[in-house]
Amino acid sequence: MSSFxxxxxxxxxxxxxxxxxxxxxxxxxQTSFTDGHIDRNEIAQLKEIEHEGDRHVHYCSNLIADSFITPLDRSDMxxxxxxxxxxTDSIxxxxxxxxxxxxxxASDFTVKMVDLIVNCCEGLQDLMNEFEQYKKNYKSIKEKTVYVNHLEEEGDAIFSEAMRALFDPENKMEMIDVIRLQNLYNTLEDALDYxxxxADIVEQIIISNT
Known part of the structure; x- marks a missing residue:
């Protein structure tokens, strides 16, 4: 009976x-960038962190599938x-x-966008700390979702300026370097979008459950 x-x-x-x-x-x-240079040893750590994220997802997926009752809709979770x-994958x-x-x-634009990714993740940490009591904390959670959205918009603006500078007719950069940075900027923007x-999913869940 107790196990039930x-x-x-x-x-x-x-x-x-x-x-x-x-x-x-x-x-x-973020810490892999030192005085404009990139520390490859720091970058190499990302792969193990990504694997940790994968293991966590598999664990969560199995729990959600096997649980008799869940606090939220399974598809939302x-x-x-x-x-x-x-x-994590995009990083x-x-x-x-x-x-x-x-x-x-690391270009100045790259550093700025990485700083924004860190700020977004920290904002999401704050948001998740209040998510369980979402009915009680709705106003505060809403402010935090707006904050993350604002950071993403700031990232869009930096991305636009970065691409404009990259394709400036006066830019004397080698074409191979232009291609490298174009791809990198796109991937950085993807991380901010994710x-x-x-933040948007949190807001949608709250709306669906209140």
Missing amino acids: FAKGPDYFELFKKGINISCKAAKVL MAMVRAIEAI DDIGNQIYMMHITK CEDV
Whole structure:
């Protein structure tokens, strides 16, 4: 009888753990840039963090599938888990771009966008800390989703300026370097978009459950 009433998994803690993994990856990426140069040893750590994120997703997926009762709709919970994973995957993709395309220096635009990714992940950490009590904390959660959305918009503006500078007729950069940075900027923007996706999913879940 006691096993029937055993407490189920704390899914909100699992959401927190997922975004903590994303934030860890973002901060490793950030610290890999030193005085405009990229530390390849730091970048190499991203792969193991991405694997940690994958293991966490598989664990969450199995729990959601096997649980008799869940605090939220299963499809919403899976959407959340996958959206958080997408952040970590995209940060790993940034590391892959840097490695595969032999990028050794971080442009000012790259540094600014990585800083925004870190800020977004930290904002999502704050958001997840309040998510379990979403009915009580709705106003505060709404402010935090707006904050993350604002950071993503700031990233869009930086991305536009970065691409404009890249294709400026006066730019004397070698074409191979233009291609490298174009691909990198696109991947950086993707990471910011995925952060916004998580904030949007939180807001949609709250609307559906209140």
